Amino acid sequence: MIQDIFPHIFDNTFLMVEPKNKDIVIIFQEEHILLHKQTGEKALIKFEELDDMNNLIYLFKIDNLNFFITFQTPVITKGHDVEWYMLDIIYSIFPIWLQYAYITAIHLYNWYRMNKYCSCCSHLMMRKIEERALTCSHCNNIVYPIISPVVIVGVINKNSLLMTKYADNSFKKYGLISGYVEFGETLEAAACREVKEEVGLEITNIKYFGSQPWGASHILIAGFFAEIKGNPNITLDEKELSEAKWFNKDEIPLELSDISITFEMINYFLNNKEGE
Structure with missing residues (x-):
């Protein structure tokens, strides 16, 4: 099954960490993802390839590789050949452990995207720093990832x-x-x-x-x-x-x-x- 990625180890412990150069940034845009015109790990976009990126959101790690998402419009360093692809490309170009990474990232990406504003009072939701949750800046409503x-x-x-x-x-x-x-x-x-x-x-x-x-x-x-x-x-x-x-x-x-x-x-x- 897609979660059976041994010998790789998936760790969803919540952390507030800054990206390192070799960490992976997953970039979605509606039903598309941004990738290199490669297959396997060579298709991944690393933090060191992006210019002027801040406010990245840490998702999880697999082995010692951290994965982040961003809601910013990416600026790719010159010389890197990238393209927007439909989401289902992941099943044809990635090994199963990266398929699992991306399908799990989609879960969190959509949760953040659909909970920008509070469902109780319409005020802006803020990310909590001690757990994977969003809290309302006005009424203190707390929202956890939907499962x-x-x-x-x-x-x-x-x-x-x-x-x-x-x-x-x-x-x-x-x-x-x-x-x-x-x-x-x-x-x-x-x-x-x-x-x-x-x-x-x-x-x-x-x-x-x-x-x-x-x-x-x-x-x-x-x-x-x-x-x-x-x-x-x-x-x-x-x-x-x-x-x-x-x-x-x-x-x-x-x-x-x-x-x-x-x-x-x-x-x-x-x-x-x-x-x-």
């Missing part, structure tokens, strides 16, 4: 796995049932509700599989396997899904990138005795 919980469910019927496609989504490959956790719900209750809403099925024997942060959507995904309870006939919610189908192990389409928890769960089902 929305999501469940994903591998529903099993004997030796078959239920796979689905979204109805209104640019992502058209087969996946698993998923959805946001509602207020007042446990993760397990959310799993039951999502399965019932989307395909009209009851589930039992819910087992936790694992979790994955996904910064681009500011979500934390909790994966579960569950067994079908009762009738396996599907009642499709056509507002949510275009298709839902039972696949035997030898029929399962493994179309997804191995950075996702969905891939990990499907692959686990294929290679273990789950459901047999």
Whole structure:
């Protein structure tokens, strides 16, 4: 999965530090990022390449490399060949540890960008110096990074796995049932509700599989396997899904990138005795 970057070590300890020359500055502009016309680490923009940059925001470090973001318009030192790219370029030019760095940076970048002003009184929000939080300069409202919980469910019927496609989504490959956790719900209750809403099925024997942060959507995904309870006939919610189908192990389409928890769960089902 995208967070599995060993032997690299991700450290999100909050620090107030100044950038060093070799530290990385991640520069976003709407749906684009600024990078060198290179691949891998050579595409990264270092602090020493930027002129007149101040008020950088420290994000995290990987190994001994610090990562920052800026909301300033960058001035690149002459002689450096850079270009604006769509965000999804990271999946084709970076190793997985840098993919994880950038997708995590997007999470924090969007949080800072969307909380410039207080939602209670509209005054300017200020960065706290002792923790990762923003506080209102007028009413003292405090805002922390938004992390929305999501469940994903591998529903099993004997030796078959239920796979689905979204109805209104640019992502058209087969996946698993998923959805946001509602207020007042446990993760397990959310799993039951999502399965019932989307395909009209009851589930039992819910087992936790694992979790994955996904910064681009500011979500934390909790994966579960569950067994079908009762009738396996599907009642499709056509507002949510275009298709839902039972696949035997030898029929399962493994179309997804191995950075996702969905891939990990499907692959686990294929290679273990789950459901047999």
